[in-house]
Amino acid sequence: MHELSLNILDVAQNSVSAGAKLIEISAIEDTKRALLVLSIKDNGCGMDEDTVRNVCDPFFTTRTTRKVGLGLPFLKQTAEQTGGSFLIESQVGKGTLVRAEYHTDSIDCMPLGDICSTISCLVTLNPDIDFKFTSVKDDKEFIFTTMEVREILGEDIALNEPAVAAFVEEYLKENSNH
Amino acid sequence: MKSLEELKALKEKMQSKMGIRNDDNASARVVIGMATCGIAAGAKPVMKAFTDEIARRGLNNVAISQTGCIGICQYEPVVEVYVGNEEKVTYVKMTPDKVARVVNEHLVNGNVVDEYTIGQSKL
Numbered sequence: 001m002h003e004l005s006l007n008i009l010d011v012a013q014n015s016v017s018a019g020a021k022l023i024e025i026s027a028i029e030d031t032k033r034a035l036l037v038l039s040i041k042d043n044g045c046g047m048d049e050d051t052v053r054n055v056c057d058p059f060f061t062t063r064t065t066r067k068v069g070l071g072l073p074f075l076k077q078t079a080e081q082t083g084g085s086f087l088i089e090s091q092v093g094k095g096t097l098v099r100a101e102y103h104t105d106s107i108d109c110m111p112l113g114d115i116c117s118t119i120s121c122l123v124t125l126n127p128d129i130d131f132k133f134t135s136v137k138d139d140k141e142f143i144f145t146t147m148e149v150r151e152i153l154g155e156d157i158a159l160n161e162p163a164v165a166a167f168v169e170e171y172l173k174e175n176s177n178h
Numbered sequence: 179m180k181s182l183e184e185l186k187a188l189k190e191k192m193q194s195k196m197g198i199r200n201d202d203n204a205s206a207r208v209v210i211g212m213a214t215c216g217i218a219a220g221a222k223p224v225m226k227a228f229t230d231e232i233a234r235r236g237l238n239n240v241a242i243s244q245t246g247c248i249g250i251c252q253y254e255p256v257v258e259v260y261v262g263n264e265e266k267v268t269y270v271k272m273t274p275d276k277v278a279r280v281v282n283e284h285l286v287n288g289n290v291v292d293e294y295t296i297g298q299s300k301l
Contacts, residue, residue: 001217001218006217006218006222009212009217009222010213010214010217013212013213013244013246017246070214074214117222117226118222121222121225121226124225124229124242125210125212125225125242125243125244148182149182149185152182152185152186152189153189154189156193157189157192157193160241160242161192161238162229162230162232162233162237162242163188163191163192163233164185164188165229165233166229166230166233167180167184167185167188169226170180171180171181171182171184174179174180175179
């Protein structure tokens with residue numbers, strides 16, 4: 001992975017697999033303190049304590065098709081190599097929160113990259129799941145939710161219609177702080 | 179600056195087109211491998227190229243969806259194309275540059291782009 005937004009795209013797939021109905025992704029940056037916090041929160045099936053403990057081991061996965069699971073270990077590494085921190089909290093039946101904190105002045109901090117296209121990609125691929133994206137840079141806050149898009153479009157038009165996907169990406173790029 | 183208000187205009191435009199959609203057309207599905215291996219190899223720009231090309235051509239009988247790792251990570255980005263009841267075609271080592279040809283030749287004209295398929299891959 002060459003940008004953090006790709007790690008976000010990857011880890012958000014876990015939330016999709018967990019049957020989440022709402023996935024909240026946020027990028028909160030404090031430029032003065034050179035801090036960036038990325039988080040992914042879902043209301044999916046969650047994990048038991050044992051799974052949470054093992055989930056950052058690359059050789060642990062709940063999938064039966066393969067013996068490795070690299071998404072979370074990669075994300076953890078990107079944060080820790082900047083001197084930042086990584087946290088994962090989960091409750092069975094309630095959902096999961098993944099939070100990674102970066103020191104953006106570290107030479108090992110990867111660029112965030114195109115987070116807007118990550119969000120629009122997730123929306124297009126999962127038209128039945130709701131997404132909330134929060135982008136904060138210092139005192140500027142931008143929030144996007146698929147709920148508001150759904151309300152305008154009504155039931156007849158799916159969020160994965162190519163014209164809607166193109167609109168969402170352009171809208172995010174013009175308004176987001178990242 | 180784009181606002182969500184503009185979505186209303188888009189909605190009206192799309193609803194007027196819906197009337198002419200013919201659901202009897204053979205529908206097609208483009209399935210993109212979006213696991214860690216696919217994303218790391220560049221699945222996201224490939225997916226965007228498919229979305230853009232399909233929107234540009236106004237194809238409204240093609241659905242884009244995702245799948246996880248299908249076990250051929252060294253061939254990622256992998257794209258599976260299903261057209262009607264025909265057998266699925268697996269394209270490997272896809273790039274955004276290859277997408278227009280797959281859309282044009284396979285999705286629109288029904289001819290598989292053999293040289294991009296896994297069977298023709300020399301790797």
